[in-house]
Amino acid sequence: MTGMLATDTPNVIADALRDADAVTILCHVRPDADTIGSGLGLGLALRRLGLDVEVSFPGDTPLPDGLSELPGVELLVASDDVVGYDTVVAVDAATLGRLACLASYFSEATRSIVIDHHVSNTGFGSIDYVDPGADCTAVLVLNVVDRLGVDVDADIATCLYAGLITDTGSFKWARPASLTIAARLLEAGVDGARWSRTLLDSHPFAWLQMVEKVLATATLREDALQGRGLVYAVIDHAASEGLDWAESESVIDVVRTVSEAEVAAVFKEGKPGEWTVSLRSKSSVDLVPIAQSHGGGGHHRAAGYSDTGFADDVVARLVDAL
Numbered sequence: 001m002t003g004m005l006a007t008d009t010p011n012v013i014a015d016a017l018r019d020a021d022a023v024t025i026l027c028h029v030r031p032d033a034d035t036i037g038s039g040l041g042l043g044l045a046l047r048r049l050g051l052d053v054e055v056s057f058p059g060d061t062p063l064p065d066g067l068s069e070l071p072g073v074e075l076l077v078a079s080d081d082v083v084g085y086d087t088v089v090a091v092d093a094a095t096l097g098r099l100a101c102l103a104s105y106f107s108e109a110t111r112s113i114v115i116d117h118h119v120s121n122t123g124f125g126s127i128d129y130v131d132p133g134a135d136c137t138a139v140l141v142l143n144v145v146d147r148l149g150v151d152v153d154a155d156i157a158t159c160l161y162a163g164l165i166t167d168t169g170s171f172k173w174a175r176p177a178s179l180t181i182a183a184r185l186l187e188a189g190v191d192g193a194r195w196s197r198t199l200l201d202s203h204p205f206a207w208l209q210m211v212e213k214v215l216a217t218a219t220l221r222e223d224a225l226q227g228r229g230l231v232y233a234v235i236d237h238a239a240s241e242g243l244d245w246a247e248s249e250s251v252i253d254v255v256r257t258v259s260e261a262e263v264a265a266v267f268k269e270g271k272p273g274e275w276t277v278s279l280r281s282k283s284s285v286d287l288v289p290i291a292q293s294h295g296g297g298g299h300h301r302a303a304g305y306s307d308t309g310f311a312d313d314v315v316a317r318l319v320d321a322l
C-alpha cells in the first residue's frame with residue numbers, strides 16, 4: 001500500500017470493527033507467535049469494546065506450548081467450532097490458502113479484512129492492510145488497536161510482543177520503529193525475559209536428539225546460486241516423531257548460520273510425504289520468487305512453500321532450480 005491509503009487503512013479497519021457486533025479472527029495454518037499474538041491481541045481489544053470475538057486457526061493440532069500460555073487463549077475456538085461472523089479478520093496470512101480449512105469463512109464474510117506484512121501478499125480481502133515495511137503483523141494490529149481507542153494493557157501488549165520478538169529474531173533484524181514499539185510494550189507490563197525464554201529459548205530434551213539426527217543430514221552446495229552457496233537439512237517424519245511440529249521450526253536458525261552459504265533450506269516432513277520447506281537468505285538472494293515458483297511465498301529473506309513426495313525428490317526440486 002502506498003501514500004494516503006497506507007495512513008488511512010488502520011482507521012478504516014477500526015471503523016469497520018467498531019461497526020460490528022461480532023468478529024471472527026483467523027490465524028494461519030501451522031500458527032506462529034505473530035499470527036496467534038496478533039489474533040489474540042486484536043481479540044482482547046475487541047472484547048474490551050464489548051464485541052463477541054472468536055479466534056481460530058486451521059487444523060486440529062494443539063497450539064505449541066509457549067503460545068498456549070499467551071493471554072487471551074480463552075478466545076480460541078477449535079476450527080470445527082468456528083461460527084463465522086459477518087466480519088472476519090485474517091492476521092499474518094499471505095494468501096487465502098494459508099487459512100486452509102477456514103478460508104471459506106473469510107471469503108463468505110460480508111466484510112473481510114486482511115492485516116499482514118508479507119511482501120508476497122497481493123490482498124484478498126474487502127479491506128487490505130498489507131505493509132511489508134512492518135517487521136511483524138502484530139505492529140499493524142497495534143495501529144488498529146490504537147485507532148480503536150483501546151488502552152494497550154499488559155495482556156494485549158504481551159500478545160503483540162510475542163509476534164514482535166519472534167518475527168525479528170529477538171530484534172536481530174528489527175527496524176528502529178520496532179524497538180520503539182518494544183519499549184512501549186515492555187513499559188505496558190510485558191515480562192520480556194519470560195517471553196524470550198518461553199517463545200525462543202525453550203525446547204524439550206527430545207529436541208536435542210532430533211537436532212542431532214537432522215544436522216547429520218546437512219549438505220553444503222557451494223556451487224549453487226552462481227557460487228553463493230546453499231546449505232540444507234532434512235527433517236523426515238521419523239526424526240521429528242513424538243515432537244510438536246513447531247519444534248522443527250527452529251532448526252533453520254541453526255542451519256542458516258553456515259558462512260559458506262547465502263541460502264539455507266530446511267525440509268520438514270509433517271505427515272509422511274507431506275513437506276514444508278523453510279528458506280532463509282542473508283543479503284543478496286530474494287526468496288520470494290523462489291518460494292512463489294514452488295507455490296509458496298513470504299518475505300525477501302524468509303520464505304517457504306509446501307511440497308509432497310519422497311525426500312530425495314522434494315530436495316531435488318529445490319536444488320535443481322537454484
Ligand SMILES: [Mn+2]
Pocket residue numbers: 034035092117135136137167
Ligand atoms: Mn509475521
